[in-house]
Amino acid sequence: MRLIQNTPDLSAYLADDEVIDHHHPVVRETAARLTEDVDDSYDYARAAFEFVRDAIPHSADTGDPRVTWRASDVIALRTGICYAKAHALAALLRAEDIPTALCYQRFQAVHGLVAVRFDGAWHRLDPRGGKPGAGARFSLTGEGLAFTADPEAGEQDYPTLYAAPHPLVLRALEAAPDAAHLARTLPTAL
Numbered sequence: 001m002r003l004i005q006n007t008p009d010l011s012a013y014l015a016d017d018e019v020i021d022h023h024h025p026v027v028r029e030t031a032a033r034l035t036e037d038v039d040d041s042y043d044y045a046r047a048a049f050e051f052v053r054d055a056i057p058h059s060a061d062t063g064d065p066r067v068t069w070r071a072s073d074v075i076a077l078r079t080g081i082c083y084a085k086a087h088a089l090a091a092l093l094r095a096e097d098i099p100t101a102l103c104y105q106r107f108q109a110v111h112g113l114v115a116v117r118f119d120g121a122w123h124r125l126d127p128r129g130g131k132p133g134a135g136a137r138f139s140l141t142g143e144g145l146a147f148t149a150d151p152e153a154g155e156q157d158y159p160t161l162y163a164a165p166h167p168l169v170l171r172a173l174e175a176a177p178d179a180a181h182l183a184r185t186l187p188t189a190l
Contacts, residue, residue, distance in 0.1 A: 003115055003122040005101070005161045012163035013099040013117065019087050019165050022095040024072035031095040041098055042140070045116055048092040049138045052085050053129035059084075059179055067182050069165075069173035081182070082128045083112035083169050089127045090114050101161035104169075105149050109186035112169060113145065115161050122161060158190055166190055 005013075016023045022031075034051060038044045056078050059066065064079045071091030074080040080088065086102055093100040099117035103124060104110050113126040118140055126136040128146040137144030149155035165173075168187040176182035 001157055001159055003101075003103070003124070003161050004159050005122075007163055010099055010117070013101050013161075014094050014097060015163060016094070017164060019070055019170065020091045020094060020100075021070055021072050022091040024091075026072045026076045027091045027095055030075050031092050034092065035096065041096065042118065044096050045093060045098055045118070046138045048089060048096075049125055049127055052089040052092065052127040053136055056080060056085055056088060056127075058082065058128055060183070063179075065178045065180065067173060067176045067179055069170065081112075081179075082126075083165065083173060085127045085129075086112040086114045087165065089125070101163060102165055103161050104158045104166065104190055105145075105147065106154075106156040106158065106189055107147065107149070109188055110166075110169065110190055111147065112165075116140075160190075 034047045035044055038047055059079045059081055066079055068074045068077055068080040068084045071087045074084045074088040090100040101115045103113055103115050113124055115122040115124045123140045124143055126145040129136050136146040149157045172185050172187055
């Protein structure tokens with residue numbers, strides 16, 4: 001699948017904002033810890049991916065009622081759904097100057113993941129983790145996504161790469177007082 005930047009300016013995929021707040025101390029401290037045992041940006045990207053996938057449980061899997069959406073909150077509270085985990089990974093990668101986009105798939109609801117730019121190409125990564133059957137793995141030579149979209153079943157990989165969260169996703173996260181409400185209001189299409 002050909003991935004398409006929604007803005008041609010690559011610097012947008014390094015930006016810090018209210019959601020992907022990579023200048024926040026908790027993000028910077030986490031990034032600094034992750035850089036201690038790596039040799040290069042590829043190793044760092046793998047370490048950041050594995051940290052978000054493995055150390056931040058998906059709140060739907062654990063039954064955590066809290067809704068996080070800001071990257072620093074996801075990292076500090078160690079909980080979030082796919083969108084939140086994607087925001088955390090994007091912040092950790094951008095903290096080390098690795099261009100990172102948010103991207104989406106559509107199943108029964110829209111699923112969030114990221115794409116990183118290495119060697120002039122975008123590579124999708126899915127930090128969801130946790131759930132049996134969600135075999136997300138780090139790969140820059142093929143996709144190791146948690147789930148594969150089946151177009152015959154009405155599922156879809158959206159090709160657009162966003163520098164900031166899609167407005168429908170962000171609206172659902174910000175408006176949800178708890179996970180039960182969020183589950184009822186997740187976007188079903190973009």
